[in-house]
Amino acid sequence: MILDLSDIIKNDKDVMSVDCDIDLSSLEFMGEDFTFSKPLHIVGVVRNNTKNLELDAEVSGSMQVRCARCAKPFSTEVRFDVSEILIREDGEISPDSDVVIFSGHEVDLTEIVTNNFFMNVSGRYLCKEDCKGLCSVCGIDLNEGTCSCDSDTIDPRWAALAEIIKDTTTE
Numbered sequence: 001m002i003l004d005l006s007d008i009i010k011n012d013k014d015v016m017s018v019d020c021d022i023d024l025s026s027l028e029f030m031g032e033d034f035t036f037s038k039p040l041h042i043v044g045v046v047r048n049n050t051k052n053l054e055l056d057a058e059v060s061g062s063m064q065v066r067c068a069r070c071a072k073p074f075s076t077e078v079r080f081d082v083s084e085i086l087i088r089e090d091g092e093i094s095p096d097s098d099v100v101i102f103s104g105h106e107v108d109l110t111e112i113v114t115n116n117f118f119m120n121v122s123g124r125y126l127c128k129e130d131c132k133g134l135c136s137v138c139g140i141d142l143n144e145g146t147c148s149c150d151s152d153t154i155d156p157r158w159a160a161l162a163e164i165i166k167d168t169t170t171e
């Protein structure tokens with residue numbers, strides 16, 4: 001989604017409203033897949049501060065993620081604020097400032113929303129607060145049923161540690 005800034009650039013102190021859909025389809029972040037069945041909605045304003053433009057908006061929508069415990073896909077709400085200073089490439093840009101530089105009179109809203117999404121994403125989602133996850137032995141979904149696996153069975157990586165603990169407690 002390209003945002004046309006040609007009017008707001010020309011009018012100092014002016015405010016332009018932003019209200020549109022951003023179609024991200026799917027994103028991958030740190031091995032996690034996020035799927036957007038519907039476009040995200042961005043609502044806010046672009047203000048002309050004479051020296052630069054300021055984007056202030058809220059992004060909302062929903063996305064499909066996988067539960068960190070049981071791996072079941074589920075839908076969760078997305079909501080975050082976007083606040084960016086937009087400066088044209090021929091403007092006054094201090095090297096250490098965190099700004100969005102654009103050329104001509106257009107800025108890529110999809111790119112801004114994507115970057116802000118990554119800054120706001122938590123990376124760990126649970127289908128429900130008390131999700132029981134999967135049995136580490138047989139893989140059954142413990143939310144849906146029980147299995148007869150030995151619940152004391154320990155991940156082999158911890159077995160050595162368990163041996164040490166047993167030794168010290170039986171002494």
Ligand SMILES: [Zn+2]
Nearest residue numbers: 067070127131
């Ligand atoms: Zn779950």
Ligand SMILES: [Zn+2]
Nearest residue numbers: 135138147149
């Ligand atoms: Zn099991």
